[in-house]
Amino acid sequence: MVFDASAAARDRILLSAQQLFYQQGIRATGIDKVIAAAGVTKVTFYRHFPAKNTLILAFLQTRHQRWMTAFRSALAQQEDLVDALPAALLSWFNDDDYRGCAFINTAAELGNTLPEASLLIRQHKQDMAQAIADKLPTEMQDKTAPIVLLVEGAIVQVQIGEEAEEIVQVLRSALTPLLQ
Structure with missing residues (x-):
């Protein structure tokens, strides 16, 4: 996944989820995969999206x-x-x-x-x-x-x-x- 590394963490998380959910499916895409693709920590992820359902x-x-x-x-x-x-x-x-x-x-x-x-x-x-x-x-x-x-x-x-x-x-x- 290629995105602007200087983009806000929330934007990177959402962009990563967009690509992964659409290409691989929502159930097949775990939060850890989104976190890794977005290049954020778990703390940062959960600060923006307290649950996977919020991200969905x-x-x-x-x-x-x-x-x-x-x-x-x-x-x-x-x-x-x-x-x-x-x-x-x-x-x-x-x-x-x-x-x-x-x-x-x-x-x-x-x-x-x-x-x-x-x-x-x-x-x-x-x-x-x-x-x-x-x-x-x-x-x-x-x-x-x-x-x-x-x-x-x-x-x-x-x-x-x-x-x-x-x-x-x-x-x-x-x-x-x-x-x-």
């Missing part, structure tokens, strides 16, 4: 802000949702570190064991749906829920190894009649 919630909040900013920006690149949504997703799918949706992954890993995380996950999905709805004309916003289901399916399909370009074409094919 901070991870989800930070991931949400970063992902939503990138998603909205990507959607804004094209006028029509039939073009904008597949392009936005394909760009994300082609990231070297793509490992699916951090929120779907967290829900699968944690289930309902951390209710605060479940709330953040639902909020993330609602905000994603709102970003999609915002791209639709008012009279077509009732199409948001089926579009979200298509997006979630595309995310999982690519995560399990399906070809990103093919999945995006399937998504585009499904969006076209839905939005006419």
